[in-house]
Amino acid sequence: MRSVSDSKKKKITVKNTGAISLGHWTVKDSGYYAVVLKALGPKANFAAIKGYEVSGTASFIASANFVPNNEGNFFYWGRRGPSVHLGYNQPDGNIEYYYNEVTVGKGNDVEGSYYMANGFSGGYFGMQVNSKTERRILFSVWSPFTTDDPKSIPDDHKIILKAKGEGVYTGEFGNEGSGGQSFLRYNWITGNTYKFLLRGRPVANDYTEYTAWFYAPEKGKWQLIAQFERPKTNTYLKGFHSFLENFNPNQGIYERVVKFDNQWVRDQKGNWVECTKAKFTADQTARKGYRLDYAGGVANGAFYLRNCGFFKNKTVVDSKFERPSKGKAPQIDIDKLPVK
Secondary structure, eight states, X not given: OEETTTTEEOOOOOOSSSOOOOOOOOOOSXXXXXXXXXXXXXXXXXXXXXXXXXXXXXXXXXXXXXXOSOGGGHHHHHHHOOOEEXXXXXXSSOEEEEEEEEEOOTTOOOTTEEEEEEEBTTEXXXXXXXXXXXXXXXXEEXXXXXXXXXXXXXXXXXXXXXXXXXTEEEEXXXXXXXXXXXXXXXXXXXXXXXXXEEEEEEETTTEEEEEEEEEETTTTEXXXXXXXXXXXXOOOOXXXXXXXXXXXXXXXXXXXXXXXXXXXXXXXXXXXXXXXXXEEEEOHXXXXXXXXXXXXXXXXXXXXXXXXXXXXXXXXXXXXXXXXXXXXXXXXXXXXXXXX
């Protein structure tokens, strides 16, 4: 066993069950302190670790941050780590398009990461690392019927697929709300900047149509992911945001960072407006103080989000940031996009 904070090592021989003392350490500063256990004997003799007990002065225990119990399933959420978000400023009026650019640097493509670019009040659109060999471009639209079971959605509340791009899988999703899901298996490359364009507009019979396009620089063209219609909804786009989350509880020990840049919206009349302001927020794992490894803001002229890995220097939740203006609207021929 060793303590990462001071590289102190100690060999422990387990001869019985129950609590076993691992020693004493001096906490010299605030922040995370890691204790690493490594088995030295044959695998068949590995001890089953049920948990850790930490003791100390009353002031030390009172200031310690940890998940105290499994209320709200936080043993699971605590292992996943905090999810962090950027909510962009959006002008008044009928906004029909959201545009965003996403760059994941080398070494930040951690398995279990979702770099969500174009979030809106009815769903989300971004890219993921699903395994060591698979990555996806994911576009999902929630049903207006509240449930975690897609099979329980009434027919008149179901998301309707109108079109999908080549190689795109479509189906249903559940667990965190339910609705229509689409994804393209695409092994995007770290260091490259990917463009995301989303359209939302009301159509006939009290439906709203949502269409998502993805631009990979190595392909050099816009490609359709999918077009869905959402019932019981009559709206243009609202709630422009991005987020970074880890959806694999075994990967919450690894840090990852993503850059979001050059955000624009386009209104119903065809006017592009740049979005240079954002509010940084986080989920309950962060707000309850169960995990402190979360950050976001502006760096090198672009917005960024960072989470997991047990780093220090968190960003204050609900902080507001502004990036420098680019001043040049996206050069997209809307009329030539696949599926209008």
